[in-house]
Amino acid sequence: MDILNLKSGMLFKAGKLVLILFLAAGLSACKSSQKATEEYDEEVSDTSGTHDELEKLFWARQDSARMNFTEADAEFMTKMIAHHAQALIMSRLAPENNASSQIQTLAARIINAQKDEIKSMQKWLRDREQPVPEVHIEGLNLMIHGLGKHHQHMDHTNMAGMLSPAQLKELSEAKGEEFDRLYLKYMIDHHKGAVTMVEKLFSTDGAAQDEGAFRLATDIQVDQKTEIERMQLMLDEITASK
Amino acid sequence: MKSDIIKRPAVFTSSFKTLCMLALAVVLGAYGCSSSSMMDDTSATVPAIEPKPMTEVTPPSPDPRVGLKAGLFDAEEAIWNLNMLSQTPPPKDFVGVTNSDLAFKDNYVFQGNYNGVIVWDVSNPRSPELVVDYLCPASQSDVSVYGNLLFVSGEGFGGRLDCGTEGVQTAVSQERLRGIRIFDITNVEEPKYIANVQTCRGSHTHSLLKDPEDDENVYVYVSGSAPVRPAEEMPECVNAMPEDDPNSSLFRIEVIKVPLDNPQEAAIVSSPRIFEDLKAPPTHGLAPADLERVREAKERGAFVVEIGGSPRVLPDRFVNQLMGNVMQQRGNETGEPTAADSAALREQLPDMIAQMFGGGDAKERGPNQCHDITLYPEIGLAGGACEGYGLLLDITDPVNPKRVDAVADSNFSYWHSATFSNDGKKILFTDEWGGGGQPKCRETDPYEWGANALFTINDNREMEFQSYYKLPAPQTELENCVAHNGSLIPVPGREIMVQSWYQGGISVFDWTDVSNPVEIAFHDRGPTDSTSMGMGGSWSVYWYNGLIINSEIARGLDIFELEPSPYITQNEIDAANTIELDYLNAQGQPMFEWPTTFALAKAYVDQLDRNDGLSDADIASLRAGISSAERGNKNVLNELAGTIEAKAGSSSHSEKVHTLAQTLRDLASM
DSSP: OOGGGGOOSOEEETTEEEOTTOSTTOOOOOSSHHHHHHHHTTTOOSTTOOHHHHHHHHHHHHHHHHTOOBHHHHHHHHHHHHHHHHHHHHHHHHHHTTOOHHHHHHHHHHHHHHHHHHHHHHHHHHHTTOOOOEEEEETTEEEEESSOHHHHTOOGGGSTTOOOHHHHHHHHHOOHHHHHHHHHHHHHHHHHHHHHHHHHHHTSTTTTOSHHHHHHHHHHHHHHHHHHHHHHHHHHHHHHTO | OHHHHOOOOSOOOSOHHHHHHHHHHHHTTOSOOOSSOOOSHHHHHSOSSOOOOGGGOOOOSSOTTTTOOOOSSSOOEEEESEEEEEEEOOOGGGTTSOEEEEEEETTEEEEEETTEEEEEEOSSTTSOEEEEEEEOOOSEEEEEEETTEEEEEEOSTTOBTTOOSSOOOSSSOTTBOOEEEEEEOSSTTSOEEEEEEEOTTOOSEEEEEOOTTOSSEEEEEEEOOSOOOOTTTSTTOOOSOTTTOTTOSSSOOEEEEEETTOGGGOEEEEOOOTTTTOOOOOOSOSOHHHHHHHHHHHHHTOOEEEETTEEEEOOHHHHHHHHHHHHHHHTOOSSSOOHHHHHHHHHHHHHHHHHHHHOSSHHHHOOSOOSEEEEEGGGTEEEEEEBTEEEEEEOSSTTSOEEEEEEOOTTOSOEEEEEEOTTSSEEEEEEOGGGGSSBTTSTTSOTTTTSEEEEEEOTTSOEEEEEEEOOSSOOOTTSOBOOOOEEEEOOTTSOEEEEEBBBTOEEEEEOSSTTSOEEEEEEEEOOSOSSSOOSOSEEEEEEETTEEEEEETTTEEEEEEEOOOSSSOHHHHHHHTTOOOSEEBTTBOOOOOOOOOHHHHHHHHHHHHHTTOSOHHHHHHHHHHHHHHHTTOTHHHHHHHHHHHHHHTTSTTHHHHHHHHHHHHHHHTO
16 A cells, blocks of 8 residues: 555655755755754854744754655554554443453553554644544444545555454454453554564664654554563463463 | 852852852841841741641642643743743754753753753853754763763664764664764863764663772663664674574663773673563552452462462362362372362462463563663662563672562553662652653543652562652643653752653652652643644753753753742752762762751751651750851750750651751761
8 A cells, every 4th residue: 555646746855755845934945954954044143042033943943854754654654543543442342341440441541542642643644744544433443534535445454463353343242351361362463563563664764764753653662562561461360360 | 058048049140159159248248138048046946938747738729730821932831839040942953853861060961952962051050051062963862971971872763873964764774873872071062972882772761870889980771672773784683582592682781881991992791681580570450359359269268379460369160170180199089189189289389370371471571671770879779660660670780780679560551760769768660651752641641640659668679669649730632741750859858859741841749758749849831832742841850959950852951949938948958959969860870968067957957847756845946056056156056966865755756856966966066
């Protein structure tokens, strides 16, 4: 799936997206923040510039830094939003499927964390004028809008760690301790998939140079790795008490 | 005695030395001071602000941090019991780029930034001067100083060996720096880039260890949570599980040894696997109802085992199976277990369980890496905040840190950093849930999530959970907020900490009573942006020589001082300010030893007053006596010491009474 087919008005140059005329001042495109500084030197006279001047420089620098991303970064965000969305579907089942209090707490935290991360990834894409996937969940069904017609019915299950519709149904029908066990098993796989996606991103030339992308990807990686360990322990406990 | 008489003069002029002169001027009555330091008899016996106990803290209500107007350099602010001395935007080359951690040396503040390092001279804290803004991009630019050396962490993929700003565009490159950069700052205005130590996972953070037994070297503990570099980029890096390759770069930290007379020779000397065999430590995750079930089961005589640190009732089916094995082993072929079989099973059960679930799988290895390690060399311990665990490490052999205890917590998402109490008997861990880029202080976010967890450390060097502390003011969706870096404020006899909460601002809290932490001061700004969440807020805030210095991610450098209040009196502030550090790396925690001063004695008196440790009459005569001693009549001190010592036995704070008596005797003999 090449989401870049959808873009218009962007130029690709050596794997970089360069948005022409991105500064209000109409400066030519640049990808390093250093360059932006030089160009602003004329306008901002010294460090004790007024708040307005500094603020202008601040946002210009942030805008400039945002254009320092690759298609791999954008693809990562787009896919990870769908990936996270399935974790929401899985976790929302916990209360109604009579999960233990421990699992309900875990599920609540996963919902809280991944909802926020979805927002951050949407913002990341929006800030870079990329198509922003909007998540719609109806029961077990996940719809992703906002990527154009081509993506509306995309098969999300081919991503690493994603549950198949049959697995999702299996989980939705499990109750109590059986739900706990299946939830942990599938969520561990799901998290491992996210970690794999991060590792793939990091092994791509030019990827994750963008500060926001690096931060989001590393945060997802460390959080989910930590949670995998914790879930593995919980799963061992359930298995042990059988 | 500078600290006794500096009372927040209206104008600071230039250096700390100048402060001493100012103080002298106050004594001579040549300089009008705006605050409450009149040295007459009434003020000596009746403090301007009556100390109040932590159970009676009355924060401003409604909380002024709620609903602050957004703005980058003009956000609305709320402040309580702090006095802001200055806020200084970053230098032009660094505006709009993330400010990170802080280190201190003499009057200099070293502020990390994803674009390099900013050095400030804060001799005049009301107007910090930029010394140099050294462009050398890398995230996160975590900084430490020692002697004439400056250490800077590089983790992101764009860091270059040549400090270039163009990034590194290929996944494998010999131009990339991920690890530690070393600078010579003999001339602080012109840092010299003298060495690099590359590491397999870069350096997210690092901690500098000055071993009290070793004056020839310092050690840098490197924590790197990012993925392992490809072997094509750095041949010694192995991204495999330790069972597949014993040289795995995973599940270890890195220790760099830096010879002080030849820092260019700095190199990795060990990669301790401090997580090995880390069994699941006890959590306090079992609900009271679960515990009750376990207790009832035990009473019934059911088999209860420890799995994952929590007691579990073994199901009958499982017990029958094990019992069968035991009977077979004991030659009982009747099919009915005897009491002896049952006893044998009970005895063997822990080993059986360990064998069955011990395995060599992922859980046995524990965490993969630490986020941050706080070294406290004076007590030979370090607090490691390592993914799902808080570790206590013995660091008496700097090259071979050994794990002595570990805790987990079902409410903790990601163990981030640690701070010890000065006596080393308590430790506070932070949970950077969401990684710092998420708004985790909303009204709907639980108090226990993204908070601090407070532990005591017992004589066997085991950690025992006591309580949580989280920023009490709810923040908006637009503000990334979670527990982050902080340091102790050296008020003698108390645990007081100042801490960063990103866009939640900074919070000063007392955790002397480790079960009941209480906020006593704060500063907060509205969101950086009124329309969407941007990265901003306090990355690190540390106390350094009387100043509270804050690295604001977007807005630059803020400097505060404590404002006296019923919860920290002027005397306590003065006593804290008698601590003078030559340098500070907050992750290399220094031990505070307070010099004998009148401020120290008066701080203890205020504390005894606050907690009713002595009668009002005793407190009044202590204040009068100390005041008179300050004016030269030192004879009263020994007498006062004797009087209160006689009452120590009946005091609710007898230890503090003894400490005060000793301080008075020491003052008398000076």
